Amino acid sequence: MNKQSMWSWHFSTAALVLIPVAVGINYIGKLIAGMLKLPLWLDSIGTVLAAMLGGPIVGALAGAINNIIYGFTDPISFVYAITSVVIGLVVGILFYKGYISSWGKAVVAGLIIGLVATVISTPLNIGFWGGQTGNIWGDALFAVVLANTESTWLASLLDELVVDVPDKLLVVLISYGIFKGLPQNVVQLYNNNDKVETLD
Amino acid sequence: MHNIDPISKLYYILFAIIIPIILPSFIVSVICVALSVLLLLAAKVIRKTLPVYSFVFLVLITVIVIQGLFRPGNETILFHLGPFAMHKEGLLFALTIVLRVTNIVSAFMLLVLTTKPSDLVESLVRRGMSPRIGYVIVSVFQIIPEMMSTMSTIMDAQRSRGMETEGKLLVRMKAFIPLLAPVVLGSLINTKERAMALEVRGFNSRNPKTYLNEEKTYSYSKWIQVAMLLVTIFAVAWRVFL
Amino acid sequence: MKKIVVDGLKYKYPLSEALALQDISFEIEEGEFIGIIGKNSVGKSTLCQALVGLVPHFYKGAYGGKVLVDGLEVRNHSIADISRKVGMVFQNPFTQVTGSKMTVYEEIAFGLENSGLPREEMRQRIDEVLRLMRIEHVKDHSPFDLSGGQMQRMAIASIMAMKPDILVLDEPTSQLDPAGSEEVFQAIQDFSQQGITVIMAEHKMEKIAQYCNRVLLLHEGRLVDFDTAEKIFSREDLKDYGVTAPVYTRVCRALGVKKQGCDGYPVTLEDAELALRRSFA
Numbered sequence: 001m002n003k004q005s006m007w008s009w010h011f012s013t014a015a016l017v018l019i020p021v022a023v024g025i026n027y028i029g030k031l032i033a034g035m036l037k038l039p040l041w042l043d044s045i046g047t048v049l050a051a052m053l054g055g056p057i058v059g060a061l062a063g064a065i066n067n068i069i070y071g072f073t074d075p076i077s078f079v080y081a082i083t084s085v086v087i088g089l090v091v092g093i094l095f096y097k098g099y100i101s102s103w104g105k106a107v108v109a110g111l112i113i114g115l116v117a118t119v120i121s122t123p124l125n126i127g128f129w130g131g132q133t134g135n136i137w138g139d140a141l142f143a144v145v146l147a148n149t150e151s152t153w154l155a156s157l158l159d160e161l162v163v164d165v166p167d168k169l170l171v172v173l174i175s176y177g178i179f180k181g182l183p184q185n186v187v188q189l190y191n192n193n194d195k196v197e198t199l200d
Numbered sequence: 201m202h203n204i205d206p207i208s209k210l211y212y213i214l215f216a217i218i219i220p221i222i223l224p225s226f227i228v229s230v231i232c233v234a235l236s237v238l239l240l241l242a243a244k245v246i247r248k249t250l251p252v253y254s255f256v257f258l259v260l261i262t263v264i265v266i267q268g269l270f271r272p273g274n275e276t277i278l279f280h281l282g283p284f285a286m287h288k289e290g291l292l293f294a295l296t297i298v299l300r301v302t303n304i305v306s307a308f309m310l311l312v313l314t315t316k317p318s319d320l321v322e323s324l325v326r327r328g329m330s331p332r333i334g335y336v337i338v339s340v341f342q343i344i345p346e347m348m349s350t351m352s353t354i355m356d357a358q359r360s361r362g363m364e365t366e367g368k369l370l371v372r373m374k375a376f377i378p379l380l381a382p383v384v385l386g387s388l389i390n391t392k393e394r395a396m397a398l399e400v401r402g403f404n405s406r407n408p409k410t411y412l413n414e415e416k417t418y419s420y421s422k423w424i425q426v427a428m429l430l431v432t433i434f435a436v437a438w439r440v441f442l
Numbered sequence: 443m444k445k446i447v448v449d450g451l452k453y454k455y456p457l458s459e460a461l462a463l464q465d466i467s468f469e470i471e472e473g474e475f476i477g478i479i480g481k482n483s484v485g486k487s488t489l490c491q492a493l494v495g496l497v498p499h500f501y502k503g504a505y506g507g508k509v510l511v512d513g514l515e516v517r518n519h520s521i522a523d524i525s526r527k528v529g530m531v532f533q534n535p536f537t538q539v540t541g542s543k544m545t546v547y548e549e550i551a552f553g554l555e556n557s558g559l560p561r562e563e564m565r566q567r568i569d570e571v572l573r574l575m576r577i578e579h580v581k582d583h584s585p586f587d588l589s590g591g592q593m594q595r596m597a598i599a600s601i602m603a604m605k606p607d608i609l610v611l612d613e614p615t616s617q618l619d620p621a622g623s624e625e626v627f628q629a630i631q632d633f634s635q636q637g638i639t640v641i642m643a644e645h646k647m648e649k650i651a652q653y654c655n656r657v658l659l660l661h662e663g664r665l666v667d668f669d670t671a672e673k674i675f676s677r678e679d680l681k682d683y684g685v686t687a688p689v690y691t692r693v694c695r696a697l698g699v700k701k702q703g704c705d706g707y708p709v710t711l712e713d714a715e716l717a718l719r720r721s722f723a
Contacts, residue, residue, distance in 0.1 A: 013399050017394050020340040021390075023340045023343075024347040036372040061336075072317055073312075076256070076305065128297075128304075129263060132262065146272070147269070152272065177377065182385065184457055199506025200507070342541040345586075346586070397597075400529065401553035401556060404522050405556045405557055410558050410559055411561070412548060412561065
């Protein structure tokens with residue numbers, strides 16, 4: 001696939017309708033994770049799937065709209081919209097370049113996305129919370145590192161890292177698994193690159 | 201507050217964030233927070249803010265403790281907490297964080313608790329936001345309940361087939377995919393017919409869109425926006441010249 | 443006047459090897475009520491979608507031949523343009539709800555807002571279709587709070603408010619209970635009597651026989667026959683195409699009773715009764 005098509009803003013109606021579904025999948029993922037008392041959020045599966053199916057722009061839009069919608073119940077999520085947008089973009093780019101095409105590659109991609117999310121979220125954490133994340137385990141680590149190294153940035157980075165990397169790794173693996181199980185005609189639906197061929 | 205233009209409320213968020221940046225002092229931040237809280241009171245939505253504030257304050261307490269104890273540059277000891285010492289510098293820093301977070305959260309709540317999302321979206325679309333994006337935002341609110349009901353059906357079905365959703369972490373992890381995947385697949389398949397149904401109703405029409413409902417007229421929109429602009433200009437002038 | 447002209451239509455979905463439609467040609471006159479029948483996945487839905495431009499514009503894929511609706515060549519016009527001439531109603535009433543409107547009234551307005559209709563005209567048209575579809579009493583309800591039959595009538599109302607000349611329905615009652623189906627068929631018949639050209643893919647052969655002027659029989663992407671219901675349902679080889687004739691036709695065939703004045707068996711209850719009375723009197 002060429003660059004131009006990956007960055008096209010003229011996505012199909014199907015790709016557009018994919019976005020609210022992606023936000024719903026994020027929500028349901030988070031809900032099931034909470035219900036099963038899993039120690040991770042798993043609340044970005046929809047964003048990752050949208051990016052795989054519809055490309056980076058659709059992924060980024062799904063991320064942005066996701067956090068804007070959650071902002072209506074929890075205003076803090078507005079602050080982290082940037083992280084969601086970047087997750088959508090990076091997954092879309094990696095996927096379209098063929099870097100998420102096997103389980104092995106998906107593991108690497110999951111780690112990359114976890115790192116990217118950490119790097120984006122850390123300045124937001126510092127600017128907003130003074131460096132913490134609001135997650136008990138991460139914040140405990142933050143306190144320990146801050147006490148021993150005197151570096152807010154390092155403490156904050158590690159705080160986010162221990163929470164984000166396992167979460168994003170699992171999210172990418174789950175999404176890749178679901179993607180592989182999708183019927184071809186569903187995958188095809190969101191692809192807007194084809195022209196109509198002529199049979200005459 | 202419910203009768204104020206959503207766009208003015210959006211500007212207010214910007215205003216509440218920018219003013220303390222232009223004039224960084226505790227008093228200015230306190231005034232901003234107080235203003236938002238007063239407006240929330242006037243709008244009679246203060247009850248609905250409690251869950252959000254309680255979560256925020258829970259985290260903020262940990263911020264105060266951690267920064268007070270461990271912030272680099274802590275020198276002046278105020279008092280002792282067991283083996284640890286609380287410092288003035290860390291507590292002052294924590295206070296700026298507390299004010300910043302409360303300020304931003306309060307300003308956002310003023311928008312979200314007094315505005316119907318569909319009104320906000322319609323206001324933005326009338327001002328030039330893409331109606332396609334507007335559609336996406338509004339439809340989320342109706343699609344999520346639909347997906348939730350699908351999920352609870354699946355959950356019942358899986359449980360009656362003897363799926364374990366409690367016990368060891370590995371057991372619970374294994375339950376995740378069979379619960380999620382059917383909802384995902386079903387809702388993705390539905391996107392096809394929904395997209396087609398939108399298309400045949402002129403969703404991608406190039407004609408300029410019209411609106412069934414007349415644009416709501418809001419009183420004082422202009423005055424509110426002009427007042428905020430004037431205060432901002434005044435704040436910049438204060439910062440530059442004094 | 444010819445309302446629809448299909449000439450040598452061929453179509454292949456993307457990623458698919460086989461043609462979904464092969465060399466289909468037929469013509470439909472203004473005001474006709476046409477039934478499309480055949481087994482599952484022989485191309486009924488594809489053909490319906492080809493009349494509104496979803497084939498090829500929505501799916502892409504490979505396309506040949508020509509489809510003209512009201513003089514408009516489908517291939518060269520956008521779905522939004524074609525939607526002013528041809529409306530389409532789908533199987534599942536739930537997925538057709540836009541999901542962006544709070545009331546039935548607003549839901550029907552969706553298509554009209556998109557086509558840029560003035561407000562007064564919008565209100566007038568919505569009131570009219572609400573009345574015709576007999577859903578006035580639920581106009582302020584949430585679109586998701588309706589029964590299946592009401593929801594499907596809302597879908598038809600949403601399309602008919604756009605005032606197309608042609609209405610295409612793809613198994614509009616397959617997900618409804620008998621009462622809901624009956625309501626929907628009644629509504630469709632009302633529009634047909636107003637002179638709207640109706641094309642309906644449907645499995646309920648009794649309904650096809652009751653309403654349709656002509657019936658189009660599809661098999662594996664090919665047009666087998668396009669004729670009156672009597673001729674189609676009297677075909678000896680009907681079973682080969684996975685179609686079962688209406689019960690009245692089967693009874694009369696078993697008894698060897700033909701419809702008066704034509705070579706086929708009766709297809710509706712009235713005709714069957716008439717024919718049977720005559721031959722046993």
